[in-house]
Amino acid sequence: MISNKADVIAQDKNWPEVLAVLPLNLRKIITGVRPEILCRVEEIRIRALRPLMLGLDSGDIMLTEGGGLADSILKAYIVGEEEVERCLQLISGSSIYALEEEIRNGFITILGGHRVGLTGKAVLDQGKVKTIKYFSGINIRISREITGSARSLMPRIVDREGGTIHHTMIFSPPRCGKTTVLRDAIRIISDGAPEYGLPGQAVGLVDERSEIAGCYRGIPRRNIGIRTDVLDGCPKAEGMVMLLRSMGPSVIATDEIGRAEDVRALEEVLNAGVRVIFTVHGSSLEELAARPALNYLFRLNMIDRYVLLGRDLKAGLVKGVFDRKSIFENGVAL
Amino acid sequence: MLVTAGGVAGMMVAREYAKRPGELKSLLSAIQMLETEIMYTATPMAEAMERVSTGADQRVAGFFRDAALDLRSTAGRTAGEAWETAMERFYPRCSLSRGDMSILGNLGRALGRSDREDQAKHLRLASEQIRMEIIKSEEEAAKNTKMWNYLGFCGALAAVIILY
Numbered sequence: 281m282i283s284n285k286a287d288v289i290a291q292d293k294n295w296p297e298v299l300a301v302l303p304l305n306l307r308k309i310i311t312g313v314r315p316e317i318l319c320r321v322e323e324i325r326i327r328a329l330r331p332l333m334l335g336l337d338s339g340d341i342m343l344t345e346g347g348g349l350a351d352s353i354l355k356a357y358i359v360g361e362e363e364v365e366r367c368l369q370l371i372s373g374s375s376i377y378a379l380e381e382e383i384r385n386g387f388i389t390i391l392g393g394h395r396v397g398l399t400g401k402a403v404l405d406q407g408k409v410k411t412i413k414y415f416s417g418i419n420i421r422i423s424r425e426i427t428g429s430a431r432s433l434m435p436r437i438v439d440r441e442g443g444t445i446h447h448t449m450i451f452s453p454p455r456c457g458k459t460t461v462l463r464d465a466i467r468i469i470s471d472g473a474p475e476y477g478l479p480g481q482a483v484g485l486v487d488e489r490s491e492i493a494g495c496y497r498g499i500p501r502r503n504i505g506i507r508t509d510v511l512d513g514c515p516k517a518e519g520m521v522m523l524l525r526s527m528g529p530s531v532i533a534t535d536e537i538g539r540a541e542d543v544r545a546l547e548e549v550l551n552a553g554v555r556v557i558f559t560v561h562g563s564s565l566e567e568l569a570a571r572p573a574l575n576y577l578f579r580l581n582m583i584d585r586y587v588l589l590g591r592d593l594k595a596g597l598v599k600g601v602f603d604r605k606s607i608f609e610n611g612v613a614l
Numbered sequence: 615m616l617v618t619a620g621g622v623a624g625m626m627v628a629r630e631y632a633k634r635p636g637e638l639k640s641l642l643s644a645i646q647m648l649e650t651e652i653m654y655t656a657t658p659m660a661e662a663m664e665r666v667s668t669g670a671d672q673r674v675a676g677f678f679r680d681a682a683l684d685l686r687s688t689a690g691r692t693a694g695e696a697w698e699t700a701m702e703r704f705y706p707r708c709s710l711s712r713g714d715m716s717i718l719g720n721l722g723r724a725l726g727r728s729d730r731e732d733q734a735k736h737l738r739l740a741s742e743q744i745r746m747e748i749i750k751s752e753e754e755a756a757k758n759t760k761m762w763n764y765l766g767f768c769g770a771l772a773a774v775i776i777l778y
Contacts, residue, residue: 304690365727366692374685374693374726377733378656411729 294422297392298324301420303366306332309357312347322455326418328364331356337591361416368415371396383412393423393494393502423491425502429457429596430464436601437465437557437585438476444530444555445469445478446584449537451560451568456589457596458559459535463492463504465557466533470505481555483508484529486519492535517545524552531555540573550582564588565602566611578612617770624766628759633709635751640671641710642744644678645721649737652730659693659726660685677704697722717743 295318299307302324309332310324323335331342331353341349342356350356371388372379382388387397399417403410437448450465452458472480487493487510493500495512504510509527511519516534523529532549534542537558549556562568565586569575577583581604590599602610644666651662663682667675677700684696701718721740724733 300688300690302690307690366690369692369694369727370690372726373658373660374696375656375658375662376726376728377652377730378658380656380729383729413728 294392294394294424297390298394298420298422301367301371301390301396303363303370306359306363306367309343309345309347310334313343314347317341317349322422324420324422326359326364326367326420328359328361328416330359332359364415364418367418368398371418380411384409386412387489389490389494390420391494391496391501393491395421395423395489395491397421423494424457424460425463425494426457426460426596427464427467427503430461430468432598433461433465433587434468434473434476434478436587436598438473438478439555439584440477443477443479444481445557447550447555447582448557448585448587449560449583450558450587450589451562452589452591452599453563454561456591458589459491461589461596462533462535462557462559463502466492466508467503467505469531469533469557470507480505480507481530482528484520484523484527484532484554485510486514486516486523486532486534487512488514488516488519488535492533517541520545520549524549524554529554531557533557535559536561537577538571538573540576543573543577546577547580547582550580556583564611565607566613569612569614575614578607579614616774617767620770620773621763621767624762624764624769627766628762630709631755631758631762634711634714635748635755637673637709638714638744638748638751640674641714641718642741642748644670644674645737645741645744648678649734649741652733652737656730673708674704676707677701680704693726694723697725711747714744714747717747 299310302310306326313334317334317336320336320338321334322337325333325335325340331350333340333342342353344350344355345357368376371390376383379388383398386399387395389395397419398412398415400412400415402412437445439446450458450462466483466485469478469481470483472478483505485493485504485508487495490512493504493510493512494502495510498512500508500510509523509529511523514522516537520532520534523532532554533556535558537543537546537560546556546558560568560574569578584603586602586607587598588600590597647666647669648662651657651665657665660682663678663685667678667682670678680700680703681696684691684699685693698719701715701722705715717740721736724736
């Protein structure tokens, strides 16, 4: 599995990027947190007029003004309204106007591929969210590049005869490491893994939210392998078809399939003989099959491996692998 | 000699008055460039300011360069603050009035904090105000230039007459 040391190093690289978007006083508090806690941080939660919190793998903690643990709300550092506003300005590089689409979707991806979720007052235009104003809540999710997190997954999805991978769906509830595992799997597929008899494949990656490759100005900043072409910020459905036509990939990868148009595009890719690997939100096969778009995907019955991730000990743990037949014994009803 | 000195002094004061409309015009065109960057290409603020500084008239380019550099530093500064600091450095070096600076200041406080539509309103308001100031400053300049040119010369002449 993953050694602890590698884990810490991977995160050390992340902190400067994350700290750069925090107002100075919050930066000071967070740098005051003990390193053994800092390396377990998954989220930083900044809510106006409420305590500053860190989300750890084991739950959340409140911080005191000096960066220590606050055991009660009275000792906790309370985030001011002005700090939330300032944080948002730093996150956007004082360019809210350049992030209208992202704000409409409720999150911004910052340098390093970290996702920042936003809440506030929604402004509507003809019943649709036009933008958000009066921002009050910010959640910075620290994206981890954990080299080796897909090691336990790889032997289950490699198609040794074909010298490629099986069509694979990775699914789990949120915060189980889907994106982390997918990123590492893409890296291994792209670089090739002789130990599984897998030569390097040209991978086409549609990274709609810049979370997988962590692109900054179009260039991947995370290790996603030497044969990976990334369409950054592109809608999945369109992107998959574009890659199929333009880059001649052997494998197409994408994150969070769920809408009907995504599934239709996926079908086109499947019919083109290109292998796919993608993630889906959901905690059980039963739940997935209940969603119309995904039910259609089950009906196609073209996906060979359904991988369930869990977070019993550590995010990214493979809890179960199902194939075309066993899904029907495990809750999929068409 | 006194007359020449007085005349030259008067002309120098007059030249100061003539500078302001020119600076206001280059500021106006720089703000319009910034508006284009924000509205049509949605360029991030730091980059937008940099681009303006390379394209703008050299009289105001330094101001935008300062603001961009400040914003790029990871010292946790917002565009409004970077703008404000750049203004403080710019003011002693320029011929703009306090009123002109307050137009700039108001724009700075709104910069980068809202969506495109709202940014456009602030940028257009500032442009409009600067346009008004240009007209006013040109009238003033025409009046004052003439006045100071004469005043320097005549004042010196008067001094000569009184002295002798």
